Amino acid sequence: MAQLIGAIEAGGTKFVLALARTDGAVLAEARIATRTPAECFPDIVAFFEQASAYHGAIDAFGVASFGPIDIDPASKHYGTFTTTPKPGWSGARYHDVLGRFGAPIVVDTDVNGAALGEWQQGAGQDCRTLAYTTIGTGIGSGVLHDGRSLAGFSHFESGHIPVPHDLARDPFQGSCPFHGDCLEGLASGPAIERRWGQSLSELADGADRVDLIAGYLAQLATSLVLLHMPDRLIFGGGVIKTPGLIPALRKATESRLAGYVQSPRLDPGLEQYIVPPGLGDGSGLIGAIALGRSALT
Incomplete structure (x- = not known):
């Protein structure tokens, strides 16, 4: 049986x-x-x-x-x-x-778990080191090497990293009950709705706001590259489905990396490097x- x-x-x-x-x-x-x-x-x-x-x-x-x-x-x-x-x-x-x-x-x-699924059957199949990040109710990242998740004394907490916060451009104080304006407090789904009263995809004049959120997420993407040098970054979750967000994230990440890291994996425009989940x-x-x-x- x-x-x-x-x-x-x-x-x-x-x-x-x-x-x-x-x-x-x-x-x-x-x-x-x-x-x-x-x-x-x-x-x-x-x-x-x-x-x-x-x-x-x-x-x-x-x-x-x-x-x-x-x-x-x-x-x-x-x-x-x-x-x-x-x-x-x-x-x-x-x-x-x-x-x-x-x-x-x-x-x-x-x-x-999502990283493992993508590594086995999705957009991470050709990767030795893979980072999967979800942007939804919360923000978190999983990093695999040869199919095994990496951790220290606990799992990673990428959603709670501090990010530069220009209060003149974005006066929102953040929604994280622990850290206020950490990444999750500024760029998660609940943070976006608390700031603007709607989800990112519902905003009629959303281009500048997409760029704002992409800039925050690019801080994380850049950190993942510098700390783990993954073969690919996969971004999933409800927020990332917002039209234009992944292209804006690629652009902001490439700008922040500033040509410092050189690898064939980092294709021009990062269109093959920063991708949505292959398994949806x-x-x-x-x-x-x-x-x-x-x-x-």
């Missing part, structure tokens, strides 16, 4: 749940809104109980989740949310809800399935 993987892609606005075979074929799938653990966890249990009752026992779980979250398998708090600003999530643990199924559980960040919105779920698969090898 084929082994089965329970996969969870947990994002700022929704959870995607799936039961899949090890070859990636999805047998059952559901989406639930991201609320509190007390509301989400029973829905997760109900889905996997129903799916496993129909298709068979689950052999492993892969979880690609928003954070901050403990992703150290050697930690007694592995799979536990830490200082997340989402109400009710600090201290919640995936093992508390999935442990009843008796299967191994692999937990990583949502961006590391499917990167995270494919990565979560891959995380579960890793527990079976």
Whole structure:
């Protein structure tokens, strides 16, 4: 009998749940809104109980989740949310809800999961080192080398890097509850809507505002290049779908790099270097399935 993987892609606005075979074929799938653990966890249990009752026992779980979250398998708090600003999530643990199924559980960040999906099947297939960044409810980056996510004592927190903030041009004080005008506090989806009352793609006179957000994101793109020298930068998430944002990001990043880093990877205009996800919105779920698969090898 084929082994089965329970996969969870947990994002700022929704959870995607799936039961899949090890070859990636999805047998059952559901989406639930991201609320509190007390509301989400029973829905997760109900889905996997129903799916496993129909298709068979689950052999492993892969979880690609928003954070901050403990992703150290050697930690007694592995799979536990830490200082997340989402109400009710600090201290919640995936093992508390999935442990009843008796299967191994692999937990990583949502961006590391998306990076893994893109590395295996999407826009990162020809890369040894790949950086995936999501710009949505939050901002985060995952970096892979030879298919393994990089981290130190915890996962990276690229969304909270400080960025130059010209208050004359952009008087918005920022929306991050921890840092105010860090990158996420200035350029995430909620920050954009709090500043202008609409999403970036809804703004009728949005060209200058697209350039403003692109400038903030270029600070991150430049830092990723200088710190990790990735073979490619993938930018995903809802905000990045704004027409004109990726071209503006390429232009601002190339300008900030200023010709200092020379590599055939850095094509003129960065059209092959800074790209959207090849798998669209499917990167995270494919990565979560891959995380579960890793527990079976």
